[in-house]
Amino acid sequence: MTDEFNTEIYYDDDVDESYLANTTVAVLGYGSQGHAHALNLHESGVDVIVGLREDSSSRAAAQEDGLTVETPEEACAQADVISVLVPDTVQPTVYENAIEPNLEEGNTLQFAHGFNIHYNQIQPPEHVDVTMIAPKSPGHLVRRNYESDEGTPGLLAIYQDYTGDAKERALAYGKGIGCTRAGVVETTFREETETDIFGEQAVLCGGIAELIKVGYETLVDAGYSPEMAYFECMNEMKLIVDLMYEGGLGAMWDSVSDTAEYGGLTRGDDVIDDHVRENMEEVLEQVQNGEFATEWIAENQANRPVYTQLNQAEKDHEIEEVGERLRALFAWEESEQETESDDERTRVKANE
Numbered sequence: 001m002t003d004e005f006n007t008e009i010y011y012d013d014d015v016d017e018s019y020l021a022n023t024t025v026a027v028l029g030y031g032s033q034g035h036a037h038a039l040n041l042h043e044s045g046v047d048v049i050v051g052l053r054e055d056s057s058s059r060a061a062a063q064e065d066g067l068t069v070e071t072p073e074e075a076c077a078q079a080d081v082i083s084v085l086v087p088d089t090v091q092p093t094v095y096e097n098a099i100e101p102n103l104e105e106g107n108t109l110q111f112a113h114g115f116n117i118h119y120n121q122i123q124p125p126e127h128v129d130v131t132m133i134a135p136k137s138p139g140h141l142v143r144r145n146y147e148s149d150e151g152t153p154g155l156l157a158i159y160q161d162y163t164g165d166a167k168e169r170a171l172a173y174g175k176g177i178g179c180t181r182a183g184v185v186e187t188t189f190r191e192e193t194e195t196d197i198f199g200e201q202a203v204l205c206g207g208i209a210e211l212i213k214v215g216y217e218t219l220v221d222a223g224y225s226p227e228m229a230y231f232e233c234m235n236e237m238k239l240i241v242d243l244m245y246e247g248g249l250g251a252m253w254d255s256v257s258d259t260a261e262y263g264g265l266t267r268g269d270d271v272i273d274d275h276v277r278e279n280m281e282e283v284l285e286q287v288q289n290g291e292f293a294t295e296w297i298a299e300n301q302a303n304r305p306v307y308t309q310l311n312q313a314e315k316d317h318e319i320e321e322v323g324e325r326l327r328a329l330f331a332w333e334e335s336e337q338e339t340e341s342d343d344e345r346t347r348v349k350a351n352e
């Protein structure tokens with residue numbers, strides 16, 4: 001860690017909620033994060049207005065949930081804190097049309113991810129605070145953990161502190177959505193943005209999906225059955241990751257067989273070798289120098305030709321068809337977790 005990054009952690013006791021008293025928060029968007037932030041803040045006693053377009057299919061849901069709904073323009077006009085929870089790719093347009101014309105001196109622009117600030121797609125005026133409270137979890141868990149009193153760990157970052165109260169107000173927001181109950185780590189917009197994007201590309205989404213597919217293909221190409229390959233490379237992944245989540249790598253190594261441990265420790269770095277390390281460094285460089293951001297912004301401006309093609313190719317991969325067939329045959333399909341994430345997928349889809 002360099003000096004630029006510090007790792008202070010804040011809990012409920014460190015927060016003065018009065019920084020959000022007599023304050024109206026506009027939550028723009030009612031998707032994964034938006035619905036969780038709006039409902040949690042509302043139940044924490046904060047005055048919340050949800051900002052949604054007249055034709056948004058989320059309007060009915062937000063109203064049924066007992067929240068006040070206005071257009072994004074009107075919500076921003078009435079708000080002191082504007083929480084920007086529309087998709088990152090549409091934030092610059094929403095900023096231009098609804099937020100900027102309604103920003104008043106001393107208002108707060110609150111984000112859950114730093115992309116548009118860090119890559120200069122949104123350039124706020126000097127007379128506002130710019131903050132981030134980013135839950136380290138999908139929105140449905142932010143909501144569920146609030147209802148169960150657990151809270152969700154999160155990140156805090158201050159990009160601009162015009163009022164002198166930016167951090168206190170952001171922490172009050174973090175408490176309102178349940179993050180300081182679990183703990184909030186202080187970071188910077190740069191660190192949050194770059195580590196988040198690197199992580200999803202190299203490890204969490206991109207890296208793991210390729211690891212699974214290449215493992216599956218290696219077995220199937222060698223003549224083993226697709227069902228065996230699926231169980232081995234995809235299904236068991238969750239069991240292994242659950243152990244790591246609970247107790248780190250140690251809990252995983254402790255609970256697998258000695259054969260698995262010896263084989264993994266000797267062969268793991270033959271698979272993920274120095275060549276992969278160099279590839280990861282290249283991926284990180286493209287995140288740091290803005291190359292990835294520029295590419296993704298242009299891709300969106302061109303209506304996502306590459307995204308659309310890759311999204312379809314992934315759906316068409318044999319492992320998806322094998323998995324769908326196998327999951328339907330086994331009992332875990334009916335598990336509570338699966339049902340809830342299905343609900344969430346439906347909710348997010350309906351919001352688009």
Ligand code: NAD
Nearest residue numbers: 029030031032033034085086087090112113137138139351
């Ligand atoms: P989402 O896609 O789930 O929800 C988007 C919401 O914005 C929907 O209610 C939709 O109706 C509305 N919307 C969509 N297009 C719009 C448009 N053109 N104009 C106005 N409103 C529009 O988004 P999300 O995943 O909750 O992401 C919101 C923010 O939270 C992003 O900055 C994201 O990076 C961040 N974040 C997300 C997660 C996550 O797990 N989903 C985790 C941490 C941070």
Ligand code: MG
Nearest residue numbers: 266267269270
């Ligand atoms: Mg080795």
